[in-house]
Amino acid sequence: MSVLEPIVSARRRLNALLVFERASTFAAVAASLSGIAILSFRVTGSNGPGCLWYFLAVVAATAAGAAAGFLGRTDSAKAARWLDGRLDDADLFSAALVCVDRGMTGRFDASIVEKAGSLEERAEAVRPSLRAPVLRFCAAAGISILCVLAYLLVQPGDLDRSNRLLAGARKGRNPGFPPAAPSSPAESVREARLIAERYFPEDAKSASSLERALREGDIAGLRKLFEKADKDFLKRLDGEKSAKGRARMAKEMEERMATEDSLARREAGRNGGTGNRGPAGGAGQGSSPSETQASGEGSGAAPGRAGGRGPNSGSGEGYGDSSRGGPGEALARRGGKSGIGSGPSTLSPVQGREPEARAGGGKAVIERKKDSGIFELVLPGKGANLPLSSVLADSRRAAEAAVVRKGLPSEYGEAVRSYFTTLSRETAGSMGGEP
Amino acid sequence: MNVDEKKIAAGIDSLHRVRESIARVIVGQDEVIDLTLIALLCEGHVLFEGVPGLGKTMLVRTLADTLDLAFSRIQFTPDLMPADVIGTAMIERTELEGFSLKFENGPIFANLVLADEINRASPKTQSALLEAMQERTVTVRGKRHELPRPFLVLATQNPLEMEGTYPLPEAQIDRFFFKIPVLQPSLEELVEIVGRTSGPEVPTAGRVMGPEELGLLQGAVRDVVSPPHVTEFAARLVLATQPERAESSLAIRRFVRYGSGPRGAQALVLAAKARALTRGRFNASTEDLEACLSPALRHRIALNFDGQSEGIRVDDLLSDILATAAEPRTRAEALAN
Known part of the structure; x- marks a missing residue:
C-alpha cells in the first residue's frame, strides 16, 4: 500500500x-x-x-x-x-x-x-x-x-592567569609558607613567587626567572639562578659594612633557610611520615639548622645553607665550625669577627644532623668553589658532591609539575609519585653507598 | 468511488440543499441548524434551550417539510397526561367483533416530534417519553408499538421561567443526544427576520430530501472511520468531566456534581463521525470532536451548589477541559513540530 x-x-x-x-x-x-x-x-x-x-x-x-x-x-x-x-x-x-x-x-x-x-x-x-x-x-x-x-x-599557565584569581587570596596571606603541602598548581604558583621574591628581593627579572624555573621544574635553570642568588648575596654582603646591615642580611639568609626548610618539611610530609622519608627528607638530613639565634655579636651569626634545593646546593651547619659555616664562614673571614659560637642555637632534631658522607666513608666538608664562590658539600669520592636524595626532591617536583602543566591524567601523576617514592625508599635504604 | 459512495455523496449534496432551504426560512442560527442536522444523521434527540420566539418551532417544522417527514407537536403542560403523548386505547365498535379496544396513536407517532416546553409537564408524563426516546417503541396495555423511523424528539425548554416547571430528570436528560442553546439574533439577523416575516409572503421550504436518502446517510454515519487517537481523545474528554477522578481539573472537582457517562462518549464520537460525513469525509478527526464537544456533553454535566451559586457556565468548564485533556504528544512529535 x-x-x-x-x-x-x-x-x-x-x-x-x-x-x-x-x-x-x-x-x-x-x-x-x-x-x-x-x-x-x-x-x-x-x-x-x-x-x-x-x-x-x-x-x-x-x-x-x-x-x-x-x-x-x-x-x-x-x-x-x-x-x-x-x-x-x-x-x-x-x-x-x-x-x-x-x-x-x-x-x-x-x-x-x-x-x-x-x-x-x-x-x-x-x-x-x-x-x-x-x-x-x-x-x-x-x-x-x-x-x-x-x-x-x-588553569595556571605561562600567562599566569591564575594570579588574577588568586590576587585576593594573596593579599591576606601570612608571611612564610603554609604548613600544608601545596596540592594545586595555583598554590604552587603562589609559592614559587614567594621563593623567587626571597631570593631576588631587588632583582625583579631574576625573580621572575626563578619563579618560572620553579614552576617548570627547570633544574639547570634553578642551579644557575641559585648560584646567581648566592653571588648576589655575597656581593651585597661584601658591600655591607654596618653591623645593622649585616644583621639584616643574616636575617635574610635565615629566611631563605626557613623557606628551604619549609619546603623540605613539606616534601617530607607529602611523602608520608618520617619512616618513609622521601627525597626531600633526605635533603633535610643534611640541611643546616633552621633556626639561629644570633645574640651578642649578631654580625657574626653565620647561617648555613639548607640542602635539597638544587644539585649544587650545599648543606652545612651554622655554628661551631667555620669549615661548615657556609656564608657564615665568608662573614667571619670578611668581617674579621668570628661568629662561631657567639650565640646559642636551637636545632631541630632532624635538621640539626650533621651531613654525612655516603660514599667512600670519609668526612664531608663544605668548601667554597674557587671559580664561583659557591659553597658546596663536598663528599669524599670521585667527584661526588651531592646526595641523591636532594636531587630526587627537585626531580620529583619537576616531574609532577610537568604532569600537571601538561594536563596529563592523574594516573600519570600517581605513577610519577610512586616511582620517586620507591626510589627515595631505596635511597634511604642504602644511605651509606649512595653518592 | 463505487456506487454506494456515489449515493452517499448525492445524499450529502441533498443535505446541503436541506441546510440552504432551512436557511431561507430561519435567519441566522447556522450552528443550530448544523448541529440539528448532525443529530438527525445520528438519530439523536435534541434539546433546544432558549427563550420563546427564537424560531425553535419553526426550525423543526421547516426541517420536517424539507425532509418530507411526519411532524407532530406536543405542547407540554402540567396537566398533560402520558396518554396524551403516547396514545390511548379507545373503545371501537365493529360489525364483526362488536366492541373492542383499539390503540389510538398519540402524537409521538411521527418522525419529528416537537416537545415544546418539555419541562412544564409532570415527571410522569416526561418519563413516558423515556421509553419512546430510548427504545423507539411504546408499550400500551402490554403491547409494544414500534415508532416510525426515523424518529426524533426535538424538545424545547425555557431556561428563564422556572416557576411551574419540572426539571428533567438526569436519566431523561442523558437520552438527549445534543443540547443546543438557541441564542438571540444579532441586529442584522433581526432586521432580516422582520423583513421576511412582515411581508406579504412568508418564506416556506419545500421537500428537498426524502426519508430514503436520509436513511442512507444515517446508515453511513456508523461506517465512518474514527482513528484510535480520536476515540481516545473523546474518552479523555468525558473522563475529564467527572469530579470524582483525581486527574480532573480543580474547577471540575469543585463545581461539578456529576459528569458525563459512557453515553456522552458515544454521542461525542458518533457526532464527530456525522460531522465528518456532512463535510464529505469518511473519517472523523479531532476537529470534529472539538466542534461537537459542548452540544454533546453540556447537558450531561450537572453543577453542584457551589457551581450554581458562583455562576459557573458548563461551556466554560468544557473549554477548559478541551485545553487540558488533549492527548499528550510523544517526545518525537513535540521535537519535530
Missing part, C-alpha cells in the same frame, strides 16, 4: 530525530557535568579522575541517550498523527492506517486509502523540524563551553 510509505518514512525520521536528540542531550549534559567536575577539582585542588574517565563518561552518556531514544521510539499510529498534524488533513493518514490494519474491510476504507494516497507526495516532503533538538543541544553545549572557559581562567 502506497499510503504506508509516507507513514513509515515519517516514523523513521521521527525516530532518527529522537535518537539524535536524546544522544546529543545526554552527551552535552555529561560533558557539562564533567566540565563542572574538572573545574571543581581544579578549584579545590583535589585530584579528580583522569581525562580518560571523563571521555568514557561522555561516551557512555551518548550511548545511553541513544538507547533511551531508541526505546522511546514512536510507532506508526503516532507517526501518522504527526503527519496529519503537519499536513492538516483532518487525520486522514491515521484513518488510512486503521483501514489498512483491519484489512480494508470497512465500507469506506478504499476511499480513505485512495484519498490518503493522493497526498503521498506532500507527505513525503514533510520533514521534522530540527529547531528544538538543535536548541536543546546548544543549551547543553553552552554550559560545557562556559566550563571550558572557566577552566582556562583557573
Whole structure:
C-alpha cells in the first residue's frame, strides 16, 4: 500500500530525530557535568579522575541517550498523527492506517486509502523540524563551553592567569609558607613567587626567572639562578659594612633557610611520615639548622645553607665550625669577627644532623668553589658532591609539575609519585653507598 | 468511488440543499441548524434551550417539510397526561367483533416530534417519553408499538421561567443526544427576520430530501472511520468531566456534581463521525470532536451548589477541559513540530 510509505518514512525520521536528540542531550549534559567536575577539582585542588574517565563518561552518556531514544521510539499510529498534524488533513493518514490494519474491510476504507494516497507526495516532503533538538543541544553545549572557559581562567599557565584569581587570596596571606603541602598548581604558583621574591628581593627579572624555573621544574635553570642568588648575596654582603646591615642580611639568609626548610618539611610530609622519608627528607638530613639565634655579636651569626634545593646546593651547619659555616664562614673571614659560637642555637632534631658522607666513608666538608664562590658539600669520592636524595626532591617536583602543566591524567601523576617514592625508599635504604 | 459512495455523496449534496432551504426560512442560527442536522444523521434527540420566539418551532417544522417527514407537536403542560403523548386505547365498535379496544396513536407517532416546553409537564408524563426516546417503541396495555423511523424528539425548554416547571430528570436528560442553546439574533439577523416575516409572503421550504436518502446517510454515519487517537481523545474528554477522578481539573472537582457517562462518549464520537460525513469525509478527526464537544456533553454535566451559586457556565468548564485533556504528544512529535 502506497499510503504506508509516507507513514513509515515519517516514523523513521521521527525516530532518527529522537535518537539524535536524546544522544546529543545526554552527551552535552555529561560533558557539562564533567566540565563542572574538572573545574571543581581544579578549584579545590583535589585530584579528580583522569581525562580518560571523563571521555568514557561522555561516551557512555551518548550511548545511553541513544538507547533511551531508541526505546522511546514512536510507532506508526503516532507517526501518522504527526503527519496529519503537519499536513492538516483532518487525520486522514491515521484513518488510512486503521483501514489498512483491519484489512480494508470497512465500507469506506478504499476511499480513505485512495484519498490518503493522493497526498503521498506532500507527505513525503514533510520533514521534522530540527529547531528544538538543535536548541536543546546548544543549551547543553553552552554550559560545557562556559566550563571550558572557566577552566582556562583557573588553569595556571605561562600567562599566569591564575594570579588574577588568586590576587585576593594573596593579599591576606601570612608571611612564610603554609604548613600544608601545596596540592594545586595555583598554590604552587603562589609559592614559587614567594621563593623567587626571597631570593631576588631587588632583582625583579631574576625573580621572575626563578619563579618560572620553579614552576617548570627547570633544574639547570634553578642551579644557575641559585648560584646567581648566592653571588648576589655575597656581593651585597661584601658591600655591607654596618653591623645593622649585616644583621639584616643574616636575617635574610635565615629566611631563605626557613623557606628551604619549609619546603623540605613539606616534601617530607607529602611523602608520608618520617619512616618513609622521601627525597626531600633526605635533603633535610643534611640541611643546616633552621633556626639561629644570633645574640651578642649578631654580625657574626653565620647561617648555613639548607640542602635539597638544587644539585649544587650545599648543606652545612651554622655554628661551631667555620669549615661548615657556609656564608657564615665568608662573614667571619670578611668581617674579621668570628661568629662561631657567639650565640646559642636551637636545632631541630632532624635538621640539626650533621651531613654525612655516603660514599667512600670519609668526612664531608663544605668548601667554597674557587671559580664561583659557591659553597658546596663536598663528599669524599670521585667527584661526588651531592646526595641523591636532594636531587630526587627537585626531580620529583619537576616531574609532577610537568604532569600537571601538561594536563596529563592523574594516573600519570600517581605513577610519577610512586616511582620517586620507591626510589627515595631505596635511597634511604642504602644511605651509606649512595653518592 | 463505487456506487454506494456515489449515493452517499448525492445524499450529502441533498443535505446541503436541506441546510440552504432551512436557511431561507430561519435567519441566522447556522450552528443550530448544523448541529440539528448532525443529530438527525445520528438519530439523536435534541434539546433546544432558549427563550420563546427564537424560531425553535419553526426550525423543526421547516426541517420536517424539507425532509418530507411526519411532524407532530406536543405542547407540554402540567396537566398533560402520558396518554396524551403516547396514545390511548379507545373503545371501537365493529360489525364483526362488536366492541373492542383499539390503540389510538398519540402524537409521538411521527418522525419529528416537537416537545415544546418539555419541562412544564409532570415527571410522569416526561418519563413516558423515556421509553419512546430510548427504545423507539411504546408499550400500551402490554403491547409494544414500534415508532416510525426515523424518529426524533426535538424538545424545547425555557431556561428563564422556572416557576411551574419540572426539571428533567438526569436519566431523561442523558437520552438527549445534543443540547443546543438557541441564542438571540444579532441586529442584522433581526432586521432580516422582520423583513421576511412582515411581508406579504412568508418564506416556506419545500421537500428537498426524502426519508430514503436520509436513511442512507444515517446508515453511513456508523461506517465512518474514527482513528484510535480520536476515540481516545473523546474518552479523555468525558473522563475529564467527572469530579470524582483525581486527574480532573480543580474547577471540575469543585463545581461539578456529576459528569458525563459512557453515553456522552458515544454521542461525542458518533457526532464527530456525522460531522465528518456532512463535510464529505469518511473519517472523523479531532476537529470534529472539538466542534461537537459542548452540544454533546453540556447537558450531561450537572453543577453542584457551589457551581450554581458562583455562576459557573458548563461551556466554560468544557473549554477548559478541551485545553487540558488533549492527548499528550510523544517526545518525537513535540521535537519535530
